[in-house]
Amino acid sequence: MSLSVPQNGVKADSEPVIELFVKAGSDGESIGNCPFSQRLFMILWLKGVVFNVTTVDLKRKPADLQNLAPGTHPPFITFNGEVKTDVNKIEEFLEDVLSPPKLFMILWLKGVVFNVTTVDLKRPLTGGNWPKAIFAAALERGLLKTLQKLDEYLRSPLPDEIDHNSIEDVKVSNRKFLDGDEMTLADCNLLPKLHIVKVVTKKYRGFEIPKEMTGIWKYLNNAYTREEFTNTCPSDNEIEIAYADVAKRLVK
Structure with missing residues (x-):
């Protein structure tokens, strides 16, 4: 499936020609489960540029795409005909050439690492040789600890939210x-x-996720109101399908 995402009206001749290739879903056409694909999709959307999106069925990858980026799986982009395949380098490249707006985080976020961003979802879904009940309990404790850190950060005021001249404590x-x-x-x-x-x-x-973690739920609900997230997100069913085999192995 290929679609055009115009953000600022009619594409000007001076604008770059950008095409994003993302993983296709189980039907071979819809957006599949791939956080790296969605990451680049969101960045391009937020940049406000015109770009095309092509979903790639990994089971039947077309020959022209194999020739375009041999040995490479989505996501990748072409920028004025030049193929770029490394997600981190693509992110840096887009931030450099498609600004404003700048999307880099402000300095006070640098050095703040959320373990949840690197959660390996296969580990939460596979118990290995651990007794399932013990592993499930350990998983929940570890996940809760990570989520608590994120929730605390999201609920804590940022420096620019604090008025040191005010008597009110934010x-x-x-x-x-x-x-x-x-x-x-x-x-x-x-x-x-x-x-x-x-x-x-x-x-x-x-x-x-516990309802008491109001910072996380507020964060997610704010994301669900933004088309940059909802229109680039795979369906819940696609996400579930992506981990169905792992879940089956869990119960064996």
């Missing part, structure tokens, strides 16, 4: 996203993975 942040009220590259990285964690653990573990 205890809870009112921001919508990690770095403020607008999405940044950090959100493009975190939100797809956090959403996958939410969907997969509920489906196959019966685990739900």
Whole structure:
């Protein structure tokens, strides 16, 4: 499937020709489960440029795409005909050539690492030789600990929310996203993975993010109101299908 995503009206002749290739879903056409694909999709959308999106069925990868990027799986992009395949380098490249707007996080976020962004979802869904009940309990404790750190950060006011000349003490942040009220590259990285964690653990573990974690739920709900996230996100069913085999191995 190929679609055009115009953000700023009619494409000007001076604008670059950009095509994003992402993993296709189980039907071979819809958007598939791939947080790296969604990450680049969100970045391009937030940049406000015109670009084409092509979903690639990995089971029947067309010959022209094999010739375009041999040995490479989505996501990758072509920028004025030049193929770029490394996700991190693509992110840096787009931030450099398609600005403003700049999407890099503000300095106070640098050095803040959320373990949830690197959660290996196969580990939560496979117990190895561990007794299932013990592993499930250990998983829940570890995941809860990680989510608690994220929740605490999201609820804590950022420096620019604190007025040191005011007698009122700001205890809870009112921001919508990690770095403020607008999405940044950090959100493009975190939100797809956090959403996958939410969907997969509920489906196959019966685990739900506690409602008491108001910072995380506010963050997710704000994302669900933004087309940059919802229009680039695979369906819950696609996410569940992607981990169905792992879940089957769990119960054997």
